[in-house]
Amino acid sequence: MRKEQQIKNTLGLCAICNNVHTSNYVEVERDSMVYVCSGCVEKAIDNFIWICLSCGKSFIKPKQLVIHRVKDLELKRAYMLCQDLLIIQGIESCISCHPERIVEYMETLISSVEC
Ligand SMILES: [Zn+2]
Ligand SMILES: [Zn+2]
Numbered sequence: 502m503r504k505e506q507q508i509k510n511t512l513g514l515c516a517i518c519n520n521v522h523t524s525n526y527v528e529v530e531r532d533s534m535v536y537v538c539s540g541c542v543e544k545a546i547d548n549f550i551w552i553c554l555s556c557g558k559s560f561i562k563p564k565q566l567v568i569h570r571v572k573d574l575e576l577k578r579a580y581m582l583c584q585d586l587l588i589i590q591g592i593e594s595c596i597s598c599h600p601e602r603i604v605e606y607m608e609t610l611i612s613s614v615e616c
Contacts, residue, residue, distance in 0.1 A: 516552050517541040517559045517589075529591030530554065537589060545587040553595035560595065 512522040513536035521538035529535050529552055537545075544550065549567055551560045564584055571577045 515541055516557060517544070517550060527589050529589055533591050542587065545589050550589045551592050552589065553598060554591045555594050555598045558595050558597055
């Protein structure tokens with residue numbers, strides 16, 4: 502899941518379910534591609550998906566839940582506009598890698614969502 506790892510026109514293991522080999526991939530961050538199978542792309546219709554670029558763990562959160570939890574009205578509106586888009590984003594570290602950093606990170610993540 503590192504930047505130097507080039508994705509060619511080959512099959513790779515889906516980064517989200519780690520279960521299916523696929524030739525579909527998405528850009529989760531600038532220059533950072535991961536394979537995502539069509540089943541998981543479908544999951545992204547109803548869920549926001551974050552993939553940890555350090556350990557490869559993925560986090561799937563229902564969009565409705567995320568939107569419901571956002572208190573900031575501007576942000577809520579931004580998320581609602583994102584509702585129909587596929588959001589699969591890379592994060593630098595997750596709760597397994599850096600438990601102490603994740604809260605801070607999720608806050609910046611939420612405030613930096615753009616559509
Ligand atoms: Zn998958
Ligand atoms: Zn991680």
